Amino acid sequence: xxxxxxxxxxxxxxxxxxxxxxxxxxxxxxxxxxxxxxxxxxxxxxxxxxxxxxxxxxxxxxxxxxxxxxxxxxxxxxxxxxxxxxxxxxxxxxxxxxxxxxxxxxxxxxxxxxxxxxxxxxxxxxxxxxxxxxxxxxxxxxxxxxxxxxxxxxxxxxxxxxxxxxxxxxxxxxxxxxxxxxxxxxxxxxxxxxxxxxxxxxxxxxxx
Numbered sequence: 714x715x716x717x718x719x720x721x722x723x724x725x726x727x728x729x730x731x732x733x734x735x736x737x738x739x740x741x742x743x744x745x746x747x748x749x750x751x752x753x754x755x756x757x758x759x760x761x762x763x764x765x766x767x768x769x770x771x772x773x774x775x776x777x778x779x780x781x782x783x784x785x786x787x788x789x790x791x792x793x794x795x796x797x798x799x800x801x802x803x804x805x806x807x808x809x810x811x812x813x814x815x816x817x818x819x820x821x822x823x824x825x826x827x828x829x830x831x832x833x834x835x836x837x838x839x840x841x842x843x844x845x846x847x848x849x850x851x852x853x854x855x856x857x858x859x860x861x862x863x864x865x866x867x868x869x870x871x872x873x874x875x876x877x878x879x880x881x882x883x884x885x886x887x888x889x890x891x892x893x894x895x896x897x898x899x900x901x902x903x904x905x906x907x908x909x910x911x912x913x914x915x916x917x918x919x920x921x
Contacts, residue, residue: 786810801830805837817844835861835868842874851882862895869906872896876912886919 790807797803808823821844824837832838842857855878861871872892880889893909893916900906 780814783810783814787814799830801827804830808837808840812840812844817847820844821848833864835865835871838864839868839871839874842871846874846878846882851878854878855883867900867903869896869900869903872900873907873909873912876916880912880916880919886916890916890920 787807787810790803790810793803794800794807804823804827808820808827811817811820811823821841824841824844827837828841838857838861842854842861845851845857846854855875858871858875858878861868862875865871872895876889876892876896879885879892889912893913896906896909
């Protein structure tokens with residue numbers, strides 16, 4: 714996820730921002746637990762998941778692994794998926810729940826299952842890319858961020874994450890600079906687009 718607080722990149726660099734898809738299920742008898750339509754609770758400074766009153770601490774992820782609300786949501790989704798294992802919305806909600814629990818390896822498994830059904834969401838590709846980066850697969854993460862950006866030119870999260878991976882994981886400052894240029898050209902004024910000053914300063918320092 715990203716060093717992300719109130720839409721400002723802080724002085725510490727090198728993490729990614731995910732995009733919580735927020736798929737809501739209607740109020741049928743066996744509806745999945747509703748997912749909050751906000752960024753992942755693991756993003757520092759982002760709104761807390763669902764009705765949780767606490768905010769994530771600045772400068773670090775929420776310790777959500779044993780969160781009882783998320784654990785209950787996971788249990789409900791497991792029941793629903795046992796009955797309907799190819800339900801796209803439930804697969805995606807399970808992936809998002811596991812992502813919020815910082816269980817990136819299992820979250821990736823469910824994002825991949827969802828992709829087998831529909832593979833056209835830049836948001837899903839971006840969250841999956843974060844999962845791969847968090848589990849030590851930066852090249853695979855970059856491939857997914859590139860695909861997400863190809864699907865939506867204004868999807869700033871994918872370009873931002875691609876710059877972070879190129880700079881900090883692949884030691885490719887020139888490539889990161891190119892990603893930032895693409896981000897500015899395509900999505901510089903998009904809602905929520907970040908202040909890039911800190912990242913640009915780090916890129917410039919490495920290019921000297």
